[in-house]
Each structure stands twice: as structure tokens, then as C-alpha cells.
């Protein structure tokens with residue numbers, strides 16, 4: 001089937017062939033005739049990582065849960081199973097995922113391929129750290145088991161490898177036990193970047209989950225005021241009587257039905273939202289019990305929220321820089337965004353630890369993510385920000401990227417040479433390619 005494909009940011013768009021196999025055997029048969037292709041999960045990567053150069057293999061129909069070992073918390077699922085499906089089945093039995101991104105509408109294959117990080121990365125690592133083993137279909141048609149002890153080079157290249165080592169068919173994951181589906185959230189409103197960083201450091205030392213929202217209203221000085229959120233799983237004994245122990249996740253309550261006009265997210269509307277958001281946190285400023293979906297996935301409450309940015313789409317610039325350079329780089333980025341008069345609708349800051357894969361995004365340091373509408377001015381600004389990130393020894397997250405240059409990419413991903421060597425060895429060079437790998441000249 002021919003289709004127009006894009007990532008969550010709806011930029012860039014490409015047309016190509018899409019095939020949807022329903023079993024590992026069908027996948028093996030179909031991939032032999034495709035050149036070059038890449039696997040795709042739920043299409044939640046923002047840019048062009050999940051769009052094949054010629055063909056795209058949708059993994060969504062490989063959606064069976066295979067086995068659950070309730071003694072060790074080991075779950076085996078096909079790669080097209082979504083995080084939402086896992087939580088729906090396992091949370092009522094007292095198990096949760098060890099690391100979750102900001103949306104539950106992602107597949108296991110996508111989470112492994114991007115080695116996604118959650119609000120606990122600095123403590124327990126990303127999704128890849130909790131993968132016990134993978135079944136990987138190589139471009140030569142071999143179905144290999146990969147783990148830390150078996151085909152370990154391929155295992156470490158596949159975690160964070162953005163689909164460029166083969167199609168992940170199945171994964172065995174270590175889940176974590178929880179007593180309730182509730183999170184105790186604390187919020188601290190801060191006045192400037194230094195107080196935000198200090199509150200974030202304190203939160204990281206004390207809590208399992210931590211993240212900061214930053215107010216990037218154009219013209220606001222000093223930059224960097226925000227709200228720091230922490231979270232802890234609530235124990236059964238702490239839950240007030242009458243609360244459902246494992247609340248069901250709510251589906252989107254509202255949806256954006258059409259593309260909104262391009263200018264609707266502007267410096268005034270974003271500024272007004274930021275004032276309200278910060279003001280509310282400053283007023284509340286204490287602990288609250290929130291259901292798991294509201295804590296981990298607040299954006300999932302609004303269906304198709306990517307349409308808010310209009311037909312032209314939007315970009316997320318997510319960088320990570322080594323801890324020592326963190327404050328200076330974040331301050332410089334916020335200053336440059338403010339000086340350009342751009343109004344990111346979302347700005348999030350958190351700390352990361354090391355990643356598991358050769359191509360994993362995380363490194364010990366600070367990560368800052370900014371959502372911006374696609375305009376010529378945004379593209380110029382982001383090129384400037386890339387130079388700041390590279391000079392500090394940082395890199396950009398491939399799962400969010402749609403526009404960085406090959407030079408920026410090469411400067412940041414030091415495991416690339418090993419990755420490309422392995423790709424040549426398994427016959428992936430030339431056979432497995434996404435729009436992203438082609439744009440970044442990954443061999």
C-alpha cells in the first residue's frame with residue numbers, strides 16, 4: 001500500500017510503500033523483497049526515524065502478549081504491543097513498566113529502538129536497561145536471540161539503534177511491582193534557572209521520578225523559572241479509603257478535530273498559558289495523589305494534540321549535555337530562544353544517566369526539550385542551538401529529530417563507527433534505511 005507518512009511532529013512528510021505483516025513468518029517473507037526499509041511502531045517518534053527510505057514495515061499487527069512470569073516480573077511480548085496495552089493488562093495485577101516516555105501510545109519495538117527514557121532515568125536507566133532479551137530479524141532473514149550474553153554486540157546496537165539493525169520481533173522485559181496505580185506528586189514553583197536547577201537536584205536526590213517544566217515566555221527575565229515535579233508510587237497502606245487501588249487509564253477526554261490556524265500558538269497565547277500554569281503551581285505547591293495516567297502521560301488526555309501546531313507541523317529540539325556544562329548550555333539556549341522571540345509551547349528539563357546501547361541518546365547530564373512550530377526562523381534558531389550543544393560535547397535525541405545535519409549528528413554519537421561496522425557485518429548497510437538514516441548519512 002502506498003501512503004504518506006510522517007512522525008508525530010508531521011514534519012517532514014514522505015510517501016512510500018507500507019506493508020503490515022501479521023506474524024514473524026510473514027515479516028520474514030515480506031522483508032526479503034523490500035529494499036531499503038525500516039520497521040515502524042506507533043509513529044510517535046517526532047521526525048523521520050520511523051519512515052522507510054523506500055518501504056516501511058508497520059509492526060502494529062505483531063501485537064500478541066506471549067508470557068508473563070509473575071515471580072520474576074518477566075514479560076514477553078511481540079514488538080507491536082503498546083505500552084498502553086501492557087499497563088491495561090498488568091497494572092491490575094500489581095506490575096508497572098520500569099521506564100515510560102511521556103505517552104503510552106508507543107510500541108515495545110519503538111521503545112527499545114529509541115532506548116526511551118522516563119522521569120527516573122538518572123536512578124534506574126532507560127527502557128533498554130530493563131530488556132532481558134530480544135528476538136531480532138536481521139536483513140539476511142535470520143531470527144536471532146540477542147541479550148547481554150548472546151549476540152551481545154547486536155543487542156547493544158539494537159537498543160537505541162532506531163530500527164537500523166533489523167526488525168525487533170519480540171522482547172522480554174523486566175517489570176516492576178507496584179502496590180497501587182497512584183503517584184504522590186509534589187510540585188515546587190521556582191523563580192529563575194538557578195532555583196529550578198537547585199530544586200531539580202534536590203528532587204533527584206529524594207524522589208524516584210523528577211522533571212522540571214520551564215516557562216519560556218518570550219521577553220520574560222530572568223529566564224528559567226519553572227515548576228519541578230516529583231513522584232513516588234503510593235503504597236496500599238497510604239491510599240485513602242474508597243479510592244480504587246488500580247484506576248483504569250482514561251482515554252483522551254478531548255481531541256483536536258482539525259488543524260488549528262498556524263498562528264494560534266504565539267508569544268501571547270503561550271505567555272498567557274505559562275503565567276496560568278506557573279501561578280497555579282505556586283498556589284498549590286504541595287503533595288497530591290494523582291492516577292498513573294495523569295502523572296506519566298498528561299498529554300495523552302488531548303487526542304491529536306499535534307494538530308495544535310497547524311498543517312506545517314512542529315519540531316522538538318531535545319539535547320543532552322554533560323553535567324559539567326549543563327547550567328551554562330541551558331542558560332544560553334533559553335537566552336537565544338528568548339532573543340529570537342520564539343515561543344516554545346513546551347519546555348522540559350531533566351537529568352539523565354548513561355544509556356545502554358551504542359547509539360542510545362542518554363548520557364550523564366542535563367536534557368532540555370523544546371517544542372516549536374516549523375518556520376524558517378525556527379529552523380535557523382535550531383541550527384544555532386545545535387552549535388551550542390555540539391561545542392559542549394552534547395547531542396540531539398534521534399527519536400525527536402527531523403532536521404539536524406550529519407555533522408551535528410556525527411559529533412554527538414561517538415559509538416557511530418562501531419555501529420556502522422556492525423551494520424556492514426550483518427548486511428544492514430543499504431538494506432535497512434529510514435529517511436532519517438539517509439538524511440544523517442548513516443552507512
Ligand SMILES: Cc1cc2nc3c(=O)[nH]c(=O)nc-3n(C[C@H](O)[C@H](O)[C@H](O)COP(=O)(O)OP(=O)(O)OC[C@H]3O[C@@H](n4cnc5c(N)ncnc54)[C@H](O)[C@@H]3O)c2cc1C
Nearest residue numbers: 041042043044045050101102107109110116117162163168
Ligand atoms: C507526547 C510524546 C512524549 C514523548 N515523551 C518521551 C519521553 O519522555 N522520553 C523518550 O525517550 N521519548 C519520548 N517520546 C518519543 C517516543 O517515546 C519514541 O519516539 C518511541 O520510539 C516511539 O515509539 P513508536 O512505537 O511510536 O515508534 P516509531 O515512532 O514508529 O519508531 C521509532 C523508531 O523505532 C524504530 N522501530 C519501531 N518499531 C520497531 C521494531 N519492531 N523493530 C525495530 N525498530 C523499530 C523505528 O524504525 C524508528 O527508528 C515521546 C513521544 C511523544 C509523541
